[in-house]
Amino acid sequence: MTKPGVTTRQVHADRQLNHPADGAVHTSTTNAVLFEFEKTQDLVDVFQGKKMGHVYGRSSSGSMAALQTIIADMEGGIATACFATGMAAITSTMLSLFKAGDHLIVSQYLFGNTRSFLDTLMDLGVELTFVDVTSIQDVIAAKQNNTRAVFTETIANPVTQVADLRAIGKWCEEQKLLFMVDNTMTPPPAFDAKAMKVSLVLSSLTKYHGGHGHVLGGAVTDMGNYDWTSFSNIKPAYQVADERMWGITQIRKKGLRDLGATLAAQSAHLISVGIETLSLRMARSTENAMKLATYLESQDKIERVYYPGLSNHPQHYVAREQLGSYGAILSFDLVPGIDPCEFLDELKLVLSATHLGDTRTLALPVASTIFFENGQRERARMGITETMIRMSVGIEDTDDLVADFDQALAKF
Numbered sequence: 001m002t003k004p005g006v007t008t009r010q011v012h013a014d015r016q017l018n019h020p021a022d023g024a025v026h027t028s029t030t031n032a033v034l035f036e037f038e039k040t041q042d043l044v045d046v047f048q049g050k051k052m053g054h055v056y057g058r059s060s061s062g063s064m065a066a067l068q069t070i071i072a073d074m075e076g077g078i079a080t081a082c083f084a085t086g087m088a089a090i091t092s093t094m095l096s097l098f099k100a101g102d103h104l105i106v107s108q109y110l111f112g113n114t115r116s117f118l119d120t121l122m123d124l125g126v127e128l129t130f131v132d133v134t135s136i137q138d139v140i141a142a143k144q145n146n147t148r149a150v151f152t153e154t155i156a157n158p159v160t161q162v163a164d165l166r167a168i169g170k171w172c173e174e175q176k177l178l179f180m181v182d183n184t185m186t187p188p189p190a191f192d193a194k195a196m197k198v199s200l201v202l203s204s205l206t207k208y209h210g211g212h213g214h215v216l217g218g219a220v221t222d223m224g225n226y227d228w229t230s231f232s233n234i235k236p237a238y239q240v241a242d243e244r245m246w247g248i249t250q251i252r253k254k255g256l257r258d259l260g261a262t263l264a265a266q267s268a269h270l271i272s273v274g275i276e277t278l279s280l281r282m283a284r285s286t287e288n289a290m291k292l293a294t295y296l297e298s299q300d301k302i303e304r305v306y307y308p309g310l311s312n313h314p315q316h317y318v319a320r321e322q323l324g325s326y327g328a329i330l331s332f333d334l335v336p337g338i339d340p341c342e343f344l345d346e347l348k349l350v351l352s353a354t355h356l357g358d359t360r361t362l363a364l365p366v367a368s369t370i371f372f373e374n375g376q377r378e379r380a381r382m383g384i385t386e387t388m389i390r391m392s393v394g395i396e397d398t399d400d401l402v403a404d405f406d407q408a409l410a411k412f
Helices: 006-018 040-047 062-075 086-097 112-123 136-141 165-175 243-259 265-275 278-297 316-322 340-345 372-382 398-409
Strands: 079-083 103-107 127-131 147-153 178-182 200-204 218-222 302-306 329-334 362-365 388-392
Touching: 006 062, 006 265, 006 278, 062 079, 062 218, 062 265, 079 086, 079 243, 086 112, 086 178, 086 200, 086 218, 086 243, 112 127, 112 372, 127 136, 136 165, 147 165, 165 178, 165 316, 218 243, 278 302, 278 329, 278 398, 340 362, 340 388
Parallel strands: 103 127, 103 147, 147 178, 178 200
Antiparallel strands: 079 218, 200 218, 302 329, 329 388, 362 388
């Protein structure tokens, strides 16, 4: 039998991969913090990594292990570590792998909270060069003798620049550099990280995986593309027998265990259930986003629309070639004289909220909210205007979304 399609696998993943007890289709949750071992040697062996098992709730649980299995299968990777939030996945991974004196090449279009954390990383002595990741030449030019990794998002939030992922992945493989990609905007099957030579995939599970704005979570997946024996920052204690597992082992020990950003068992369960409809929700949201972007582009009170699905988008053909979906995030600039807050207040169906990947369509004024701390000069460098509005398009009926914009635009 051929491998089932991605939607079939998402629906049946927990049942088929984790084999829950008593015929259940979902892994049961537990609030246990401690786990008893009848034989003390078994406890010792789990501590030392000789056996699989749970020793303490901060490090692992059955619910979290089940979700990690599901995500690793979805991504096509070899192992996943889950965290309490998407930011916890990013911060824990980077603090686990990099140290003072290392150099990273990172996208100049990174999301505001990620960019804020990188300021902290620089304070700790890690060197960073911010580059235009739509240009492989700019990435190559930034390499130094102490460069360890390249980090980017697939589609940037909010201006939707699309990184030249295939070219960067090929170059990182040649240079033996870690290639880290945040694919929150393009969860499977929208992005094939394995084919793009990605080393580590990071995701905010809060967004499309959970999908309903009711649970926080994050994950990092090792795609099995990187040779960890060439990465000198792996500590001897985590150089386990399977060399492919060196990186994820250090992330779990130094990141998850030591930093303590543990994903709660109930949260893991909610995300697992959300994943069952991920493909269906993404397909509907992406269809709505394309129709809404086309509609907004035709309105004289909208100055510019940013969406990779539009043929005039600077990276439209790159997105078409390397992504299975254009995503459900779009932004637009209002013409001068229309205040973004006043315009959003006129929308009746669209929610004014700071989130994305929800079943509901959400919008916010970018410059005065999620990128306010960056300052006007840095916002301009990232392509963010002062009248920009970002939208996370949901699964509502398209005609209702268009009608909501029609009545709001008519007020100005």
